Amino acid sequence: MTYDAVPVDLRPGAHHQPDYLARNPQGLIPALEDAGAVIGQSLAIIEYLEEIRPQPPLLPRAALDRARVRSMALAVACDIHPLNNLRVLKYLRSPLGHDQAAVDTWYRHWIDEGFRGLEEEAKRASGDGCHMLGTEVTLADVCLVPQMFNARRLNCSVDPFPTLRAICSHLETLPAFARAAPDAQPDAT
Numbered sequence: 001m002t003y004d005a006v007p008v009d010l011r012p013g014a015h016h017q018p019d020y021l022a023r024n025p026q027g028l029i030p031a032l033e034d035a036g037a038v039i040g041q042s043l044a045i046i047e048y049l050e051e052i053r054p055q056p057p058l059l060p061r062a063a064l065d066r067a068r069v070r071s072m073a074l075a076v077a078c079d080i081h082p083l084n085n086l087r088v089l090k091y092l093r094s095p096l097g098h099d100q101a102a103v104d105t106w107y108r109h110w111i112d113e114g115f116r117g118l119e120e121e122a123k124r125a126s127g128d129g130c131h132m133l134g135t136e137v138t139l140a141d142v143c144l145v146p147q148m149f150n151a152r153r154l155n156c157s158v159d160p161f162p163t164l165r166a167i168c169s170h171l172e173t174l175p176a177f178a179r180a181a182p183d184a185q186p187d188a189t
Contacts, residue, residue, distance in 0.1 A: 007187035072140035080114035130170035
């Protein structure tokens with residue numbers, strides 16, 4: 001599959017510029033344009049790609065396993081990440097007026113809260129200690145790696161989550177994950 005990556009710098013607010021909003025009215029990153037349509041939201045993009053390019057599959061064949069993978073992916077995408085994304089952290093600072101220490105406490109709290117349950121689920125579901133469920137990469141793994149990166153980047157203690165750390169360490173050695181790492185991107189600063 002060929003694609004053109006178009007970097008959008010969040011820091012100066014490029015995602016709020018009229019040209020970006022014309023494509024993606026939500027003004028969020030990422031967005032995927034395909035066949036003249038734009039899809040926003042990471043999970044919608046991933047599931048769309050799964051449907052048009054199902055190899056290798058990110059969702060298991062068994063319905064119960066698919067539900068478990070989606071549950072873990074949604075724990076990251078809906079319960080952890082939204083509370084800690086850039087626009088929420090900026091809002092906590094201004095207009096709410098919280099200092100950086102309070103914002104950092106907020107961030108750490110929601111990482112800890114979310115990772116605690118995810119750690120237990122991964123202990124039960126991982127078949128090899130290297131994947132969130134079973135022994136193959138799934139949607140849950142795809143969601144875990146960037147959230148773990150953010151947790152480490154913002155100095156959250158991930159020591160209480162040995163299963164998640166081990167899974168993430170393994171996944172980061174895989175070529176697809178290594179190519180997707182933030183510092184491997186052309187616009188990395």
